[in-house]
Amino acid sequence: MCRDCGCGLPENEPKTLQVLTKILKDNDEQALHNRQHFDRHRVLAVNLMSSPGAGKTTLLEKTVELLNGKMRVGVVEGDLETENDAERLRKKGVPAYQITTGTACHLDAHMLHRALHHLPLHELDLLFVENVGNLVCPASYDLGTHLNVVLFSVTEGEDKPEKYPVMFKDADLVLLTKTDLLPYLDFDPKKAERSLRKVNARAPLIPVSAKTGEGLSAWVSFLEQAFKERFA
Secondary structure, X not given: XXXXXXXXXXXXXXXXXXXXXXXXXXXXXHHHHHHHHHHHHOOEEEEEEOOOOOOHHHHHHHHHHHHOOOOOEEEEEEXXXXXXXXXXXXXXXXXXXXXXXXXXXXXXXXXXXXXXXXXXXXXOOEEEEEOOOOOOHHHHOOOOOOEEEXXXXXXXXXOHHHHOHHHHHOOOEEEEEOHHHHHHOOOOHHHHHHHHHOOOOOOOEEEOOOOOOOOHHHHHHHHHHHHHHHHO
């Protein structure tokens, strides 16, 4: 899809490795700067990643409602085109900035750095970065966030973590989303967790439903505890 991460480069291109090494080095240096920036402002930054349609934006809408009066929330949205998701969050009363990547299949640290100039970090406690819907490229780019949260929908295969191990192995939390659909699907949550544990033994797995509210209190408690641990 894009030439930044190498997914659109020919396998036999001789300078591919050299170019990608430099890109990732530059990205990591910017990510460190971003993280220091968040720390100075005492803002907990969370990178939300998933395949398209796993429910990231809907989850954010419900999370904003539950955190109202408890934590001040901002959002950076990443999509190839449109401001649709940012508009949805703005209607919830939170500052939201949309990054449109064009053909790039992921956000990187430089994109996020530029977006931060459009947000009132000094007025926030929590910043969500909703990455481009993709289970491959976003996992390779450190944005400078404090936490990586991966959404795993019950509408996907139970073996998704094993098929996309790079995405799941560094997750700090995995949310099993759309659990209200389980009665209508041939999906076994226990098999899904076994698949996750093959690549990540430490990340908590929380089943959630934005429709019924299942698991949302545990999700909010995770965020509140992470903030306390980071900035106590």
